[in-house]
Amino acid sequence: MIPLDASTLNASGLPWHVRVLDEVGSTSDWLKQNASELPTGTVVFTESQTAGRGRRENRWIAPRGKDLMFSLLLKPEAPLEKWPRITTLAALGICKAIEAELPLQPRIKWPNDIYLQDRKVSGLLAETVSTREGMRIVLGIGLNVNALDFPPELNATSLLRAVASPVLHEIDRNALGCRLLGALHAEFSRIDEDYTSAIAEVRERSWLIGRQIRCRVEGHPTHGRVLDLNEEGHLIIAMPDGTTATLTSAEEVRDASA
Incomplete structure (x- = not known):
């Protein structure tokens, strides 16, 4: 297992402030608790999350050191009523990062899941938080990268499992994380002026249309x-x-x- 490294994750030169925590209850809860002391653009990754959450308070379960679990502190450059678009743009960014790194075709299961081969590989949860500087978004993302074993009831998969390559035994989480941060930054910039064309790209990757x-x-x-x-x-x-x-x-x- 190659550990997560903040300097490698932040190698894109984009305005992210990356931290790596060895273990935390929830990266999103940690960001919400510390949001007033942190700059916008802070990203917190962890090797182990003991109380990760999805929608409706569902737990996000991942083995230590296998996957990517992180949260971002955001202030979108758009009116408040357009902030809900962040989840859609984040889903598109995750798909593009996966497509750029691996021979896979991820699909977006509205409103906040990413599927591979009809199984869940990623989930997102956006929450608003009040800070001394005003409202912010805490966006939590979980991406199954190298885990191989999942309880059947979860209907889950990972990138490594989906690739199913006899020569690929571990996906570089640092390289993938850096790619993700670049893709997310690019997609978030479309929240206002370019959102219509972004939706066209989301439509092409929709898992639900026709179902x-x-x-x-x-x-x-x-x-x-x-x-x-x-x-x-x-x-x-x-x-x-x-x-x-x-x-x-x-x-x-x-x-x-x-």
Whole structure:
């Protein structure tokens, strides 16, 4: 195992302030607790996360030293009402970084998961936090890199497992992390002026378009077929009664055929 190294992760020359913690409860919780003392652009990686969280307080489980678990402190250069776009842009950046490093075709499972070969490889969680300098976003990202064993109920995979190369035994997490930070920086710059073209690229990588889904919206179950994404990246679905609906948020989005 090659340990994470802050100087290598920050080798892109971009305005990130990278830290590596050996172990932490949650990188996002650590950032939220220390946000007022940290510069915008702080990125915290960890080798081991004992209380990682996903959406709906689900735990993010990863073995020590195998994967990438990190959080970013952000202040998007856009009006507050456009800040929710960060999750979509981050998902696109993760896909592009994977595509640049490996012969894989990641897909975005709205609203905040990345899939490879119909299995989850990455998850994102964006939260707002108030600091002395105003509102910020804490964006947590988990990416399965070198782990090989997953409980069947998680329906998960890793980059190493998906590549399935007999000669590749470990993916360089430092190189991949550096690539990720570069891709995220590039995509975040599109939050205002270039968001429409970004959504076109997200659409090309959508895992849900064309699928029948079941989900919960504000606690109520619903289902339909995903037709498209709108200009904000929200789901447009065909309902059973022949009407269409736009989902701006939802819980438990699942492939109805699974």
